[in-house]
Amino acid sequence: MNRGFGTLLSTEARVWLREPVAVFFALAFPVVLLVGFGYLIPGLREPMSDAPPPWNDESAMSFYLPSVLALSIATVALTVIPVTFATFREKGVLRRLATTPMRPQAIVGVHLVINLAAVLVASLLAVAGAMLAFGVPLPENPGVVLLSFVLGVAAMYSLGLLVSARAPRGTTASGVGMLLYFPSMLVSGLWTPGPAMPDWLETLGKFTPIGASAQGMTIGWLGEVMTGEVFPAVQIIVMVVWTAVLFPLGVKLFRWT
């Protein structure tokens, strides 16, 4: 590891926190959306009376939470990461670092770490919001939720890296990121949580990195009784394959000047 990595990390983290819009979207947007939808959309807060016990006492927000967690991953991966790296390239930050003993790769690593912390904070806020406001229970299989979350982060951050790999300007990266962000919301089930999702969209979503993550977390959170599945094997494989393809491609195509 290069000398000064710690200083680079702490300085970059402090500067990151000075962008109010990015901070809001990365950290607070998921929980605000979750609470907002919960109170605005009729029926979401009601108990699922026709569901098998013990879920007949729980609110439909239990289906919504995994979608919001997927959204928190997609937000950082597609709105924050591509813009950050393309702006570094545009402003000559990567080139400036190349003239010092610190490798420019380090600042990319530092920002992946910062954004990993951001997505963890955003997700914990969303989980806390769902539990406190709507009484969403703890997951049936926490391990499956965690695995689907981590692999979702890996696949989506790789996608974000690839989006930023060639973009000459922050605005270019932002445009491409947004183009991918809206379909991501769709396949994560943000508009059609849980059973409300049409079959064709569910099948399509299963093979996208963020759709697979959302479905994996749903299966882990609600369990076999509600979803009819124990382990999201296909979704896990899908996310591993996406990561294995996107990450090396992003690294290979990344332009340092």
Place this chain on the structure above:
Amino acid sequence: MTDPAPPVIDVRHLRKTYAGPEGTTKVAVDDVSFTVGRGEIFGILGPNGAGKTTTVECVAGLRRADSGEISVLGHDPQADPASIRESVGVQLQESALHDKITVDEAMRQFAAFYEHPSDVEELLRLLDLADHRGVQFANLSGGQKQRLSIALALVGNPQVAILDELTTGLDPAARRATWDLVERVRDSGVTVLLVTHFMDEAERLCDRLVIIDGGTVVAEGTPADLIDGLDGSRAVRLRFTPDRTDRALAVLTALAADGADVESVNRSGSEIEVTGTRKVLFAVVQALAADDLVPEDVRTVSRSLEDVFVQFSGRTYQDETTAEVAA
């Protein structure tokens, strides 16, 4: 006999081409050689597009040259760019910091990358940035950004500093302050490689320089040697009160007719221009004094690096620069 000190930078037959449209190649640097000694301000002067920046980027190990040899402090920056990172500070043309990072944060962050960094406080004072330490990059003035950029190039306590177009976009006062600063940096023992397209800057600052045009070195030497190397003619412009102008013109014309040091006398409006040898001013003043003629104003027309460029390239410097900007 002792060997002279080895050069700090040694560039031999550097060549760099880029792929142009439709399989053509654009030659950025054709054949550039120069050596830089310890503790000097060495200039690379030339119009825009002459290949100056490409040259220093190869020296700094940021670009691969097609051919040629480069040695910096005994290392080969082409084969092993990391070998010179600790000892060579680079200031690049464009801004290179996040808008929201403060002066202090940027300085401490960059200092942390080096094994033996300079004292950050001392550098901030030297560059007159101590009062702006808490200011974010986007809120700095052009001159302050430029000074911070120089400070960052020096924060690693380098033996060599490469400064590229460091006064572009600065107002005259800020330019002069920056020049003083570069001299102080040199006086502290740092070898400075200065890239500039400003003739006056090169003439004022450089101990030695190369003039580059079209990717090749067209002249090399100290500014004074280059200017003295031009033809030996000198020009003097004189202005008299209107009632004396005719009489003065007669005296000077007579001087030109029989004097060895005066070649031509021309009147334009109220001014008389006299050209001749290096002794032309002395001859003119002597002749005028003998006739009790005291000029209102005397100006010697000094030669500059611009004249050197014209002589070696056959073009005027300004036209080239404007044409490059327009293109």
